[in-house]
Amino acid sequence: MDGNRELIEALNQIEKEKDISKEILLEALENSLVAACKNNFGRADNIKVNIDRVSGEVNVFAMKEVVEEVTDPIMQISLAQAKMKDVKKEIGDLVAIEVTPKNFGRIAAQKAKQVVVQKIREEERKVLYTQYSAKEKDIVTGIVQRYVGNNVSINLGKVDAILTENEQVRGEVFRPTDRIKLYVLEVKDTTKGPRITVSRTHPELVKRLFEAEVTEIQDGTVEIKSISREAGSRTKMAVWSNDPDVDAVGACVGLNGARVNAIVHELRNEKIDIINWSEDPATLIENALSPAKVVSVTVDEYEKSARVIVPDYQLSLAIGKEGQNARLAAKLTGYKIDIKSESQTMGY
Incomplete structure (x- = not known):
């Protein structure tokens, strides 16, 4: 096959750059070439494709059983013919007969491209899923793309998420390119990549926004003990300080209300009451x-x-x-x- 070495070199490169095992790619290629052999031989039950791991040379073998009388030339070989290949062969043994078709190099090259592209897509999908499933139950920043019916498509960087009508705050209207914060409800693995459902109404969105904004919550000095929310209208949040010198409510409100106002602005003027928790x-x-x-x-x-x-x-x-x-x-x-x-x- 022309460019056999090139194939191996290309796979080495992919292994390095994309962290996809060359062996996995070669096995997938061998399997897809077996399927391609059906076109040549009508069936592929006994066909084995071997790609040399160093030279990249592709060979096709038919595994034939040694019999006294041949009734199926595709699957069987006579003892006399088998002996010509290998004198040690006896009835019942299997003999590998090379049956590499003439144009097989070209077929293999085409298949190699398809297999490699498909495998890269699969691996990249896996990586994306792993990356975004780690953000489940957390907040992300997204850029509004467009309305799809009553749902909103939001770009999170490498993938788009769906803000369904149920998870939208009533009265909130978005324009394309708006940057908004969202709570990641669920990340599902699908053949088209991760399917991400996000929310603007979840009480945890407010909680996570305060966690991001208030250093005392990040370091564990202040705890959010309870939260109740009617999205778009009002949230109540009960906070507690583990340090008698730190005022929990004051930490969340911030100097001149800076911290709470940043969150109110993000939630498009939703009112937020912050109160002291008590046992x-x-x-x-x-x-x-x-x-x-x-x-x-x-x-x-x-x-x-x-x-x-x-x-x-x-x-x-x-x-x-x-x-x-x-x-x-x-x-x-x-x-x-x-x-x-x-x-x-x-x-x-």
Whole structure:
């Protein structure tokens, strides 16, 4: 075959650059050439293709069984003919007869190209999958490409991700080339490469944004204990400091609100309430209803419920627009919260 040495040299180069084993490529090539032999011989059950690992020379052999009387010339060989090849051969032995077709060098060269391209694609797909599956449950920055129906196609560098309608924040509209932060929900391996599903609504997106923005969270001084979110509208987050000299809420807010504002900007003006976590449920619930002021909290830890009394003028603030403040506080604390104003409780 012309360029046999070139084939081996090319495979050596691929092995170096792409880190794909030359042996894997040669075996794949041998197997695909066996299939190609069907065109020449009508069948390939007993065909073996051998590529010399040094010279790159390609030989095709038919493995024939030694028999007394030949009934199938493709699969069998007479004892007399076998002896001409190798005197030691007996009935039942296999003899390798070279049957390399004339134009086989050209076929092999074409096949080699296909096999190598296919293998490189497979390996690159594997590498991409490994690379992106490591980012599952983390945040990535993507560039908006276009809307595909109601979904958004987002480029993450080497691959595109899909932001489905369900994972979009209602009211958020993107333009091509917008850079946005996304939470990676899932990375699936497919024949076309990794299929990546991302989210803008997941509460973990906010958590990860704070982790990236706040050094005290990165080094473990400040912990995010709980988070509840109604995407696009409001998030409540309870934080705790392991160091009495570090103010957990202050660390998350940042100097003049710089840290929290960067995240609010990324989330397109979603409101973020940051409160102090407490092991004491009553204190936690009082903090969670912030910015509303609370008169008293009575907790039933067994029932996981709480009765909260607020000044009359604070009732609508405590409940929030369409009940949002109370709802997020309940989600954040894990308690069912019943809010009453002072005048409502006068009769009790």
